[in-house]
Amino acid sequence: MKNRTWIMLALLLSVTVLLFASCSKQTVKADLQDVKDQAKQEPKQAAAASAPAPAPAPVVMKAPEPVGPSAEELAAKAKAAALKTLANEDVFFDFDSAVLSDAAQEVLKNKSAILGKYSGVSVTIEGHCDERGTNEYNLALGERRAESAKKFLVSLGVNASRLKTISYGEEKPVDAGHDEAAWSKNRRAHFAAD
């Protein structure tokens, strides 16, 4: 008797859950569709629709939101952030040197990890110099800087075909100043995703 009651209750519960589940799926779809349509027509209304207060749907309906497109979005976001790091973190050098310091190697290891994760990404490594040398020699030095960054990445397992190099010598300083603060920023290998 007790057992039968439990079984009945369990069945009832599972049917209810199933009903709710299928029902919520449809509603969510309709809800998302709704938002998209509104977004097309009137951005302000779309913002209002996505706000939590006026949503008439029951609390249960909110649960499935993070599935599907959101994961992709997250991944895209993470990739964008990684590529930004790749481009924003320059590798710095000493005057008249293309030798990679410990700090420079750390930056490059980080880049190697990013490039390892995103195998579809190719980059151009730009070699730059400060204004103090003469521009003929600096054009050569810039190339050596870009090449030493490239060699290090290849040694860490990045495929050389994904790494292009170009030298700008002293022609494209990132800081136009005429002091060591500016020069140290300009003696760099800069990464740009292709």
Place this chain on the structure above:
Amino acid sequence: MAYFRIILLSLVAVVISLTGPAVTLAGYDYIDINSPFLRKIPIAVPLFKIKAESISSSDKQLSGRGSDMLSGMLDFTGYFKMLDRESFLEDSLKADTAAQNIDFHNWTAVGAELLVTGEFQLRGDVFEIELRLFDTIKSSQLIGKKYTTGVNDLRDVMRRFSGEIVYYLTGNRGVFESRIAFVSNGTGSKEIYICEFDGINTRPFTRNKAITLFPAWSSDGKWIAYTSYLKGKPDLYISNVNDGSTSVVSNKGINITPAWVPGKFELAATLSYSGDQHIYLMTGNGKVIKKLTNGWGSDVSPSWSPDGKKMAFVSSRTGTPQVYVLNIESGHTERLTFTGRYNTQPSWSPKGDKIAYSGMNGGRHNIYVIGLDGKDPVQLTRNGGDNESPSWSPDGSLIAFSSTREGPSRIYVMTSHGTDQRRLLAISGEQTNPKWSP
């Protein structure tokens, strides 16, 4: 050269030697251009006399412009001390211009050892001018020339007569037919420009709207090679000065610092397609003939000896950039500079006995000149910003260079002994990489 030849051919120029005490041998002993203690010869260039019934304002203007031009060109050489017209005792607009009627005491009294007289006649758009050079101490005429040409060619006449004067006094035609190529960023990107020897008549040579650097003249003045990022990377361009036809050397890596072999349609340049940065010999069309330098480090900035048998260049093979000399035939390379840790931009003198370069000392670049024995480099610039990119005038008497002594980088000229340093031109933007034409 060719550019000026065309202009001169278009002149209706009649040049005849004017009668006067016959001087057949030039007096090369007047000026020894090799002397570092050159004494400037005091010279008087009074206003040119006008031959006319009534003198018009256009007569006066032409007289003033002509004599000022000649003065400016002579002054540019660094050989002369130009005397102030205010001090002259003679009214040159009235005084006779031929030797027999000149009172030379009036010129020696104001300190002049040389005197130039001019007398011209304007007939519509054509003018006739007689120009003479005198030795006031010997009371004798040294040169006499008569030119008939259009008023628009006044500058060409003055350039030619300046050439006659300098040739008579030094045995060398001087710089008056030469030009200077340089880089300027006035339009927002670095481009190559060309001006006449004295900074007059600047015109753009490239309009690439991309970083453009390192102009190099062929020894016949018909070609300029340079590096440009026109296609996004540093490629080598070889352009005909007259018709603009261009070939491109676009190897992987850098294609930079061209230098023409004297007397040949061949050039050296730094290429890195092999993975190392070495200097290669190429045809004028950009085909590699052979590799000229080897070893570790960067090799850039070739500069040929006038006989084409040796090539100076910069190498970082010992850790710092230094100037080396390669003997082409033997393949033997010798290091030239030992003082300082940053010696670049070698420029071989037209006489062949010296190499100018920029050396860094105390964080500043200055121009030095060194003999081929590599001993005792002489510093020519000091106390004024960075001084870079020396380039000899074709007669070896002057050196053009860039300097930041007034703030932005500009082109300057000095004598080969470092005297008479002055700015060549004032145009917008910053100017670098001057290269004097043959």
